[in-house]
Amino acid sequence: MKKKIQKNKNEKMFASGEVMSLLENMNDGIQIIAEQQSETNKKLTKIESRLGDVEENIELIKSDIVDIKFDLKKKVSYDEFEKLENRVVKLEKLSFAR
Numbered sequence: 001m002k003k004k005i006q007k008n009k010n011e012k013m014f015a016s017g018e019v020m021s022l023l024e025n026m027n028d029g030i031q032i033i034a035e036q037q038s039e040t041n042k043k044l045t046k047i048e049s050r051l052g053d054v055e056e057n058i059e060l061i062k063s064d065i066v067d068i069k070f071d072l073k074k075k076v077s078y079d080e081f082e083k084l085e086n087r088v089v090k091l092e093k094l095s096f097a098r
Helices: 016-074 078-097
Strands: none
Touching: none
């Protein structure tokens, strides 16, 4: 028994010119996608370099904050300074009164 091979009646044959035109359109589309990919890679590279700069700046800011905290711990609050000033004024009055 031989099997009969039936061709689908809906199959369409294309001429070589039509195939070439289709391939050219596909090549153009692929080229556009490749160019866009290249531009995207360039933008990502720029963003990565900016992120590196931001990270460096954050480290500098952290270092500066540590220095500021240390300096602030050495400072006296305004209330304590005012109390000390009043004590000095009283001591000066006592010393000048003699």
